[in-house]
Amino acid sequence: xxxxxNVAKTDKMNLSKDMFEVVGxxxxxxxxxxxxxLTYWADAWRRLKENxxxxxxxxxxxxxxxxxxxGPKMRPWEYDYQDFTVINKGPNSVHWFGTDELxxxxxxxxxxxxxxxxxxxxxxxxxxxxxxxxxxxxxGYVGGYTDMILMRIVEIIYSIxxxxxxxxxxxxxxxxxxxxxxxxxxxxWGGMARIVRGQVLQLKxxxxxxxxxxxxxxxxxxxxxxxxxxxxxxxxxxxxxxVPGAIFTEAMLxxxxxxxxxxxxxxxxxxxxxxxxxxxxxxxxxxxAVLICVTMLAFNLLGDGLRDSLDPxxxx
Amino acid sequence: xxxxxxxxxxxLDVKDLYVSFDTYAGEVQAVRGVTFHVxxxxxxxxxxxxxxGKSVTAQTVMQLxxxxxxxxxxxxxxxxxxxxxxxxxxQMEKVRxxxxxxxxxxxxxxxxxxxxxxxxxxxxxxKHQKLPKNEAKNRSIEMLKLVGLPxxxxxxxxxxxxxxxxxRQRAMIAIALACNPKLLIADExxxxxxxxxxxxxxxxMKDLQVKLDTAIIxxxxxxxxxxxxxxxxxxMYAGVIIESGTSEEIFHHPQHPYTWGLLKxxxxxxxxxxxxxxxxxxxxxxxxAPPKGCPFAPRxxxxxxxxxTYGPVRTNLTESHYTHCWLQHEWAPKVDDKFAKGxxx
Amino acid sequence: xxxxxxxxxxxxxxxxxxxxxxxxxxxxxxxxxFFIRExxxxxxxxxxxxGKSTVGRTIxxxxxxxxxxxxxxxxxxxxxxxNERKNFxxxxxxxxxxxxxxxxxxxxxxxxxxxxxxxxxxYHGHERQKRIYELLELVGLSRxxxxxxxxxxxxxxRQRIGxxxxxxxxxxxxxCDEPISALDVSIQAQVVNLLxxxxxxxxxxxxxxxxxxxxxxxxxxxxxxMYLGAIVELAESHELYERPYHPxxxxxxxxxxxxxxxxxTKKKRIILEGEVPxxxxxxxxxxxxxxxxxxxxxxxxxxxxxxxLRPDHFVACHMVNKINNIK
Numbered sequence: 005x006x007x008x009x010n011v012a013k014t015d016k017m018n019l020s021k022d023m024f025e026v027v028g029x030x031x032x033x034x035x036x037x038x039x040x041x042l043t044y045w046a047d048a049w050r051r052l053k054e055n056x057x058x059x060x061x062x063x064x065x066x067x068x069x070x071x072x073x074x075g076p077k078m079r080p081w082e083y084d085y086q087d088f089t090v091i092n093k094g095p096n097s098v099h100w101f102g103t104d105e106l107x108x109x110x111x112x113x114x115x116x117x118x119x120x121x122x123x124x125x126x127x128x129x130x131x132x133x134x135x136x137x138x139x140x141x142x143x144g145y146v147g148g149y150t151d152m153i154l155m156r157i158v159e160i161i162y163s164i165x166x167x168x169x170x171x172x173x174x175x176x177x178x179x180x181x182x183x184x185x186x187x188x189x190x191x192x193w194g195g196m197a198r199i200v201r202g203q204v205l206q207l208k209x210x211x212x213x214x215x216x217x218x219x220x221x222x223x224x225x226x227x228x229x230x231x232x233x234x235x236x237x238x239x240x241x242x243x244x245x246x247v248p249g250a251i252f253t254e255a256m257l258x259x260x261x262x263x264x265x266x267x268x269x270x271x272x273x274x275x276x277x278x279x280x281x282x283x284x285x286x287x288x289x290x291x292x293a294v295l296i297c298v299t300m301l302a303f304n305l306l307g308d309g310l311r312d313s314l315d316p317x318x319x320x
Numbered sequence: 321x322x323x324x325x326x327x328x329x330x331x332l333d334v335k336d337l338y339v340s341f342d343t344y345a346g347e348v349q350a351v352r353g354v355t356f357h358v359x360x361x362x363x364x365x366x367x368x369x370x371x372x373g374k375s376v377t378a379q380t381v382m383q384l385x386x387x388x389x390x391x392x393x394x395x396x397x398x399x400x401x402x403x404x405x406x407x408x409x410x411q412m413e414k415v416r417x418x419x420x421x422x423x424x425x426x427x428x429x430x431x432x433x434x435x436x437x438x439x440x441x442x443x444x445x446x447k448h449q450k451l452p453k454n455e456a457k458n459r460s461i462e463m464l465k466l467v468g469l470p471x472x473x474x475x476x477x478x479x480x481x482x483x484x485x486x487x488r489q490r491a492m493i494a495i496a497l498a499c500n501p502k503l504l505i506a507d508e509x510x511x512x513x514x515x516x517x518x519x520x521x522x523x524x525m526k527d528l529q530v531k532l533d534t535a536i537i538x539x540x541x542x543x544x545x546x547x548x549x550x551x552x553x554x555x556m557y558a559g560v561i562i563e564s565g566t567s568e569e570i571f572h573h574p575q576h577p578y579t580w581g582l583l584k585x586x587x588x589x590x591x592x593x594x595x596x597x598x599x600x601x602x603x604x605x606x607x608x609a610p611p612k613g614c615p616f617a618p619r620x621x622x623x624x625x626x627x628x629t630y631g632p633v634r635t636n637l638t639e640s641h642y643t644h645c646w647l648q649h650e651w652a653p654k655v656d657d658k659f660a661k662g663x664x665x
Numbered sequence: 666x667x668x669x670x671x672x673x674x675x676x677x678x679x680x681x682x683x684x685x686x687x688x689x690x691x692x693x694x695x696x697x698x699f700f701i702r703e704x705x706x707x708x709x710x711x712x713x714x715x716g717k718s719t720v721g722r723t724i725x726x727x728x729x730x731x732x733x734x735x736x737x738x739x740x741x742x743x744x745x746x747x748n749e750r751k752n753f754x755x756x757x758x759x760x761x762x763x764x765x766x767x768x769x770x771x772x773x774x775x776x777x778x779x780x781x782x783x784x785x786x787x788y789h790g791h792e793r794q795k796r797i798y799e800l801l802e803l804v805g806l807s808r809x810x811x812x813x814x815x816x817x818x819x820x821x822x823r824q825r826i827g828x829x830x831x832x833x834x835x836x837x838x839x840x841c842d843e844p845i846s847a848l849d850v851s852i853q854a855q856v857v858n859l860l861x862x863x864x865x866x867x868x869x870x871x872x873x874x875x876x877x878x879x880x881x882x883x884x885x886x887x888x889x890x891m892y893l894g895a896i897v898e899l900a901e902s903h904e905l906y907e908r909p910y911h912p913x914x915x916x917x918x919x920x921x922x923x924x925x926x927x928x929x930t931k932k933k934r935i936i937l938e939g940e941v942p943x944x945x946x947x948x949x950x951x952x953x954x955x956x957x958x959x960x961x962x963x964x965x966x967x968x969x970x971x972x973x974l975r976p977d978h979f980v981a982c983h984m985v986n987k988i989n990n991i992k
Contacts, residue, residue: 017630019626019630019651021651022625023624023625023626023629024624024625024626024646024649024651024652024653025624025625026622026623026624026653027623027624027625028620028621028622028623029601029602029617029618029619029620029621029623030602030617030618030619030623043814044770044771044814054344210766211761211762211763211766211767212766212767212768212769214722214727214759214761215759215761215767215827215830216769216780217727218725218726218727218754218758218759219754219758219780219781219784219830219834220750220751220754220755220781220784220785221780221784225784229769229772229780230769233769233771233772234769234770234771369849369850369851369852370820370849484940484941485713486940487940514712514713514876514941515712515876515877515878515917515920515921516712516916516917516920516937517712517940517941518920518922519919519920519922519934519936519937520936520937522922523934523936541849541850542850542922543850543924544879544921544922544923544924544929545922546924547922547923547924547925547926547928547929548922548926548929548930550926567926568926568927571924571925571926571927572927581851582850582851583924584854585850585851585853585854586850586854586879586924587854587857587879587880587882587883588879588923588924588925589878589879589882589906589918589921589923590906590923590928591883592903595883596858597854597857597858597883598854599851599852599853599854599855599858600851600854600855601855603819603821603822603852
């Protein structure tokens with residue numbers, strides 16, 4: 005026999021007999037999706053916004069890029085203008101970052117250098133990424149022997165240090181902007197290729213790819229509609245990490261003299277010139293060095309943030 | 321209100337437990353006022369579908385939920401009279417493995433892949449019972465024999481990846497029972513296993529329960545497994561227990577429409593072929609926004625206006641059988657759901 | 666429940682072997698024979714490693730058969746060229762197991778369901794959209810779901826999207842590869858009912874692959890029991906349950922728990938000892954020899970073939986008469 009012995013509780017409720025009329029299930033409601041629709045990118049952006057460090061880095065990078073164009077215009081002289089009356093002057097109200105041993109304004113040179121360094125980094129990264137995606141994508145998709153051979157080639161290229169490649173290229177092509185870009189590109193695409201290959205290998209097995217095949221999709225459709233969109237996440241993350249690598253490689257090469265010739269100002273060449281007088285005039289090295297470090301750090305922090313926000317498993 | 325048969329046999333007494341998770345979208349109320357108890361040596365099955373909160377409840381007893389983002393909003397977890405919800409981490413460490421043990425669904429991820437099986441059993445023995453190494457080793461081989469693994473000496477020296485799925489589950493049971501805990505919580509222990517292996521493992525657990533007088537909380541969605549081993553059953557839906565009783569009461573005299581729905585939607589081997597299954601239409605509610613009133617109302621064929629306004633109060637049907645449903649109220653129409661033996665209607 | 670329609674698909678001595686390095690061969694499917702009539706559901710049941718999924722995928726063409734034939738409407742689909750294969754995909758489709766991996770997370774529901782339509786150029790523009798809405802409603806979803814992404818749906822809903830995708834190109838034959846294993850119990854019934862309704866309304870033929878014997882028995886007309894790459898018994902569903910002849914089938918049926926405590930506690934259990942052996946480099950003779958209680962010498966030498974013991978009831982076992990006391 006039923007025993008509704010919670011009279012105390014029911015007392016507090018407003019019960020009446022007509023409330024016990026059967027109405028049945030809620031046909032309209034039960035398939036409804038309550039939460040608002042979020043595409044993959046909208047969701048990633050929302051998560052990125054929560055990462056204060058990543059957003060800060062993003063803003064910082066935007067400022068640096070803007071300054072690369074605006075900065076030199078803020079002073080009335082060119083980056084290669086030499087004024088022998090103001091040699092090796094420290095930072096002051098006229099020359100905000102001071103001058104170097106040829107009387108050139110370091111502020112303007114730093115921002116011109118930003119243009120060059122970022123340009124090199126961006127171009128070589130774009131080349132890297134393109135080669136990497138194609139190479140890794142084909143290797144992963146075709147698989148088998150082809151994959152094995154292609155991967156061995158990558159390993160061989162990588163076993164030769166960047167420096168050797170650069171020297172080799174310089175001997176053949178001579179020193180210059182093009183040489184540096186090619187050098188960085190040749191030695192940078194392996195990482196992206198491996199990542200894309202890994203993703204493709206994994207995705208190939210997934211049931212939605214099998215479903216597409218079962219529906220009659222051909223290879224190009226599978227690659228463009230199924231494999232590539234699902235690799236975008238890792239590609240973007242890796243891309244973000246490639247850029248600081250390229251900046252650093254250029255800086256390093258220029259520093260040891262294998263980089264851009266005079267009068268090109270890149271952060272690397274600025275650092276190189278500054279290093280020579282470091283003990284007496286530390287500011288000449290300090291400014292380009294800080295710019296290099298800050299830019300690299302910002303890219304790395306942004307990359308970290310992107311990695312977290314693009315990973316579907318870490319969604320809260 | 322509840323009549324507990326034998327107070328000395330009472331082992332675990334969970335009262336009005338509330339557990340929530342704080343996510344970016346807000347608070348997700350995973351467990352919303354759950355009360356149940358387990359006596360020594362008996363098997364309580366907590367049955368429900370994914371998202372009903374059964375795993376969260378079990379893990380909260382063991383204090384395995386990370387807090388944050390989880391938190392115990394209210395209620396008590398009395399184990400042998402002491403409230404575990406107030407225990408510190410250090411105090412819980414003394415309880416886990418020794419008084420209460422747990423085994424999980426996927427033995428591959430619950431066993432340490434870099435540690436030999438024997439060593440994993442010895443760990444608990446040496447920590448909780450302070451056994452010296454060689455004694456612990458002997459005991460671990462005994463445990464492997466107890467769980468039915470042939471060649472226990474050889475197996476003790478092997479790694480998890482050298483075991484098959486069923487064997488790994490046995491190894492997990494050996495680890496869990498090594499220190500002879502009073503309560504074993506088994507969270508979907510056979511869901512990932514083949515049906516013939518599942519039969520072996522369930523036989524083993526029943527056997528060990530009798531030998532070691534261990535109480536078992538079995539969490540599962542498989543009604544067949546429940547019929548085989550459970551003494552008592554608690555049916556959970558959307559974070560609340562909507563019906564609870566002995567195995568006989570729940571299978572043969574269920575009183576809640578959700579229980580009817582479950583029994584009707586499960587195909588039985590002994591029913592006529594091509595009989596019609598009656599599903600429960602719709603999907604369980606998102607616990608981020610639990611509906612007002614009874615959580616099952618949107619999917620219930622017998623939902624009344626009152627169900628959408630107020631959460632149903634508890635009705636005690638017998639000493640052991642209770643349910644939360646407005647159909648039990650004296651003003652509700654009499655419903656005679658002829659669901660027969662589940663499956664074919 | 667005898668179906669007298671013509672045979673739609675016939676599998677003859679199908680074999681699928683994989684090389685797993687160092688000269689070891691994994692014989693996933695080792696000589697499988699069966700046929701399915703139009704409008705019928707054949708259940709393929711067995712435990713992990715028995716090869717049932719491989720059979721399904723080989724039939725549909727995702728794997729290349731090592732040997733044997735798959736005759737569909739007179740053609741051997743195991744050996745097809747590109748164009749013929751495209752035609753075949755219009756007639757035979759597949760529903761997959763994992764609702765979380767079987768839909769492209771970057772595509773909207775409209776695109777997912779529409780992909781088959783696009784590949785075969787069936788409908789365009791307005792017509793296409795109309796057809797997609799129809800399909801959504803057919804599987805119990807609604808128009809407003811069309812622009813959403815897979816991650817916004819529950820497992821059961823995703824499976825239904827998968828069904829809509831398969832139906833979009835109007836196939837005759839669907840391989841259902843464990844379509845409900847990953848779903849909750851009450852949702853399983855939804856999807857199974859949907860499949861049954863579609864079958865009676867559209868005249869579909871199913872190969873239903875699963876390990877849940879209760880569900881397979883419910884939905885199938887006939888059932889084939891697989892063990893380690895071979896079919897050990899094949900019979901009508903009810904007949905298989907009433908009169909299982911193969912010792913593995915007997916053990917399997919005994920192990921399936923019935924949701925009724927009275928029956929469960931009284932049941933005489935046949936507990937199968939040991940573990941499922943590996944399909945890599947199997948022993949000669951019967952696949953079941955290592956776990957069989959009735960094994961004799963002949964079982965270790967000769968592979969038993971499927972023999973018709975009763976009308977439409979086939980068993981592959983040397984000792985079958987002895988085990989079941991049949992003259």
